[in-house]
Each structure stands twice: as structure tokens, then as C-alpha cells.
Amino acid sequence: MTFDPQQLEAVLVIVVTAATPLLMAAVGELVAERSGVLNLGVEGMMIVGAATGFAAAYTTDSTIVGAIAGTLGGAVLAAIFAFLTLGLAANQVASGLALTIFGRGVANLIGAGFVGLKRAPAPHLYIPGLSDIPLIGKLVFGEDPFVYFALILTGGVAYWLMRTRAGLTLRAVGDNHSSGHSLGVPVRRVRLLAVLFGGACAGLAGSYLSLAYTPFWSPDMTAGRGWIALALVVFASWKPWRALAGAVLFGGVDVLRLVFQTWGVPIAPQFLASLPYLTTIAVLVVLSIRDIRGAASPASLGVPFIPDR
């Protein structure tokens, strides 16, 4: 094997592409979980985002409309979840599972008319000169708009969560909803907004899959990425910037499969395909060994809140 900067750049570009949907979904879920709500329906919201995103983009021939439709699709599903878990204080784990099962069915219904159709992938940035720099040109100056948005989103959430009063309120609600309630913080409204934000991010991440990652719709195309995003939140210890590191790591694992295939390494494709899932388990195990009994997780995570008026 000789070192080829062009090949290395191509691999790194794919890593970024694979990491972007994971990052967006994880950052959204991170905000919801910081407010104390565990929404296991990320996979469902993502797949609905992918379906509505592609359907809207194909009908209007506009990637932006698709991205907005995907975002809304995810948020609508999150609203159902919010009604169940915040309005009715239903079990969050079961409600999240319901959302995933429902989302898969709905997404496949929406996408049924679009199977096999293709459109051009989201355009990539091109700055003459800068984008042509070897090795880093395409990587830094030649990505599609989703990638830059995901980075801005991560930075924005990190700043908002840790440096603003509203972010502090959200974290306080997630750590102890009773204290928040007695201080007059509208606990359920804060959580509603956090859950909707998480759904919007998951929907956008899903639309990225069908608009940029593979520019077509296919049933079950999220392939467990929503669940991996959930693991990423744990990996990140509920801190946005660490989610970025985790997303790149998982994106790298995803790409390993392609790299191995092009090199012709004699490993069963099924084994390579199962690497992201095995990595997730391994990462969770390592984290638990290191972690002091879930010290990093929001204290009220998953606990339903029923205000006593």
C-alpha cells in the first residue's frame, strides 16, 4: 500500500458524511435528556424525517424544502411523544418504543410512492482555490450545507446550554424537577420545547440521509442510527462537544466497512456491517467501567413529573 493523499482525503470526507446525521440526532437528544426526558424514539423520528424529507424534496425539487419537511416530520412525532410522557406522564421507555414502531410504519407508508426514485444529492460548497487545497480542501471547504449546519448546531447548543440563563434553567429542570417547579419554572413547558427540539434535530438528521448521504429513499434506511445516536449521548456524558468526537468515531467505524471492501480484505460483509453495533456495546461497557455509577447523567432523567398544582 502506498500513501495516497487523495485516497485519504476521500475516506475522511466519507467519515464526515457518516458522522453528520449521528451528530445532529445526538445533539438534539442530548438537549431533551438534559431536560430530564429520555426519548427512545430517535430511530422513529429519524426515519420519518428521511421519508418526509425525500418526499417533499422530490415533489418540490428543492433540498431546502426537503430539509424543512424532514425537520417538521421529526418534530410532529416528538409532539406525540410529548403528549404521552409530559401530558399524561406515561412511561417514557415504552412511549419511546411506541414512537419507533409507529415511525417505521408511517415512514414506509409515506415513502412507498418514492421507492426507486433518485434525485441529485445536496450540492457541496465550492470556493475556487480553497476547495482545491490537497488533503484538507474538500474536507474543510467542500462539504454540503448540512455538515456546516451540524457544526454550528453543536456549537450553538454547547453555548446555549452552558452559558445562558435559559440553558441553566433547562439543566436545572433535568436535575431536579421538583425544585424547579417550586421555584416557579414551568417544568413541563421547558421539557416540551426540549423534546420538540430533539425531534426536529432527529428529523433533520433523517432528511440528511435521504437528501445527501444516499440521495434516495429506501425502507428502514436509518439502520439503527437513531439508536447509535442515543448511545452517543451516553458516550458524550451529556456534553455537546464530546458528541462531536463520538460521532466522528462512529462515522469512522461505519467507513471502515467501505475501506475494507475496497482493499479486498477477506472478512464477511455481515461482520463488517455489524461493527457499528458491536462498537456501540463495547463503548458503553468501557464507559460504565470508567464511570462512577452514572454520575454524569441528569438526575431526573426518565422520571415522570406530575405537578401537584
Add this chain to the structure above:
Amino acid sequence: MRIDLEARPKRSTLREILSPVAALIVAIIVGGIVVAIMGRSPLKAFMVYFVDPLSQFYSLQAIAVKASPLILIAVGLAFCYRANLWNIGAEGQFIAGGALGGWLGLVTHDGAYQAIGGWWILPAMMIFGIIGGIVYAMIPAVLRVWLNVSEILTSLMLVYVAQLGLDWLVRGPWKDPHGFNFPVTVNFDPEATLPILFDGGTLHLGCLFAPVAVVIAAIVFSKTIFGFQVRLVGSSPKAARFGGFDDKRVALAAFAISGGLAGLAGIAEVSGKIGQVLTSISPGYGFSAIIVAFLGRLSPVGIFIGGLVLAVTFVGGEDAQIALQLPGDLTLAFQGILLICVLAADVLARYRLRFRLGAAS
């Protein structure tokens, strides 16, 4: 506007029995609206989904064949969920059981056992299936109990791993060498196939496992200390430890029961219904069983009824694809709607809703 929940002064058994029924009715109405939006007659769809399957003998058998794995898996899940352990990887444990039990059916293929007779093969296959499910369930269980790793994520990740592993086995080492390169194994010998109960029917011996499991689980929950321990570990682990029993052992046992029953369902499906090992052996039974468990409110008898209801939607959904050209994913969406309604009805059975205008809380 805000919604307030007000605890009902008394718990009513009747209300708790009726709440899943009400949920089913609401889900059917919502499903009907969806069908109407898709431009078909909701009434006709209702007939095809819920009435026609109940009116013919062969479709009644099909319902029983589909309900058995759902009930078996859901009864096991009830042990986990009562103990507040979220095993959502029953689909993977189903596959593991089907694969390990099926392996025995493959190695005994073509009379390889003739010297000692074939009577032991079926029981051994069932036991292998159970072991496969238990071993696969022990991965998330041990990680959860000893290392505090979220069993939700690990058990689900293992579903994908199991699906890919089975795909590899059937396309690779287990492939029928004379099968024209199709990704299927050889057919099991009759000694490795669960017998059909009626001539010319589809109902196989494995369908009897489900009612047996329901009865045993009902007795365990209501009459044994273990059943009480499971519930106590779920509602108050601290009290369980004060009570002087090992909550970790109870957790491992709940996972083992859950995995074992899912594995048994898997091998019963492979040996009784399919008769060989395929790259995919489940249309999502492991996930639909989660709905069955909640529809049955985690009680064995409720699960038995819930399993039959969901099996009707499976069979009706297949018919609707042919009769009304309704997509198969409608069934999946309906099952999701049903679970959402069940969870909502569960709360409404215990609380009263108060809508108030004014400040949010």
C-alpha cells in the same frame, strides 16, 4: 392551556380491564381515518383486517400460528418489564434460539442419527433453542447487573448483530450445497420437524407451548415468592434488598426467562412453520411482542388475548395487501398507533384529565 392529572380516588379493576379495549377501539378508528386518507373504504378494510380472518378455519389456524410466538415472547417480556428491566432485544433472542436449535436440525439431516433412532431430536432442538435464547439474553443482562450498562441499548444492538449473523450462516456455512445457490439450508428431516396437529392444516405442536407458558407464568406471578420478588425489584429495589434477597439474581433470572421463551419461540417457528433455516426467520415478532406485553398489561392472561389480537392484524394485514392493495406497512403503523393508545389509556385508567386555561406548568 394546561393538562392536569388528578389521581382517581379508587382503582377499579373493571376500568383497568376495559382500558386496553378502549385503546383498541380508538386505534381502529384512527387506523380507519388513515385508510380513508389513502382513498379506500375504512369499512371494507375493517372487514378484511378484523372480521374475515375470524370467519375461516384456515385463517383461524394462521392466527394461532402467528399468535404463539408473540405470546411466548411477551410472557417472557412481562417478567423483565415487571422487574423494570427493559429487554427490547427479544427479536435477537428469538433468532439466536432459532439458529442454535436449527443447527441441531441441520447436523442430524438425512438420517445422520439412524444408529440411535430419532426420538430425541425434537426435544433436544427445543432445549437448544431455549439455551440459545438464554445465552443471548445473558449478554445484556450481565452487562446491566454487574456493570450498570443500559440494557435497552445493548439488547437492541444485539438484534442487528443476530440478524447479520444468521444472514452470514445461511449464506455461508449452512447453505444447502444442492440448493442452486439460493440462500437457504436443507429441509429438516421429519424427525426434526414439529408435527402438524390436523391433517392438511398449518397448526403445529409448537402452538401449544404458548398456552402452557401462559398458565405457568400466571401461577408464578400470583402464587410464588419469585413472582413477588420480580415485582418488588421493579417497584422498589431498595426494599427488595432490605427484604433480604438478591435483586441481581432476580434480574438475571427475569432476563433468562425472557430470553429462554423467545428462544423457544424461535426454534418452534423454525422447526414447526418454516422447516429449514432462512436468512430471515421473523417478521418482527420480537418487537410486536412488546406491544402484546403492554396490551396485556403485563399479565399472562391479558397477554394471551393481546397476542391473538395482534396476530389478527398480521393475518388481516396480509389479506389486505391482496384484497385492497393496502401496503403491508399499514399493519406496522397500526401496531404503533395501538401501542400509543394503550399507553395513554393506561394512564387514563388511573388518572382523570383536567384541562385548565391559564399558566403552563
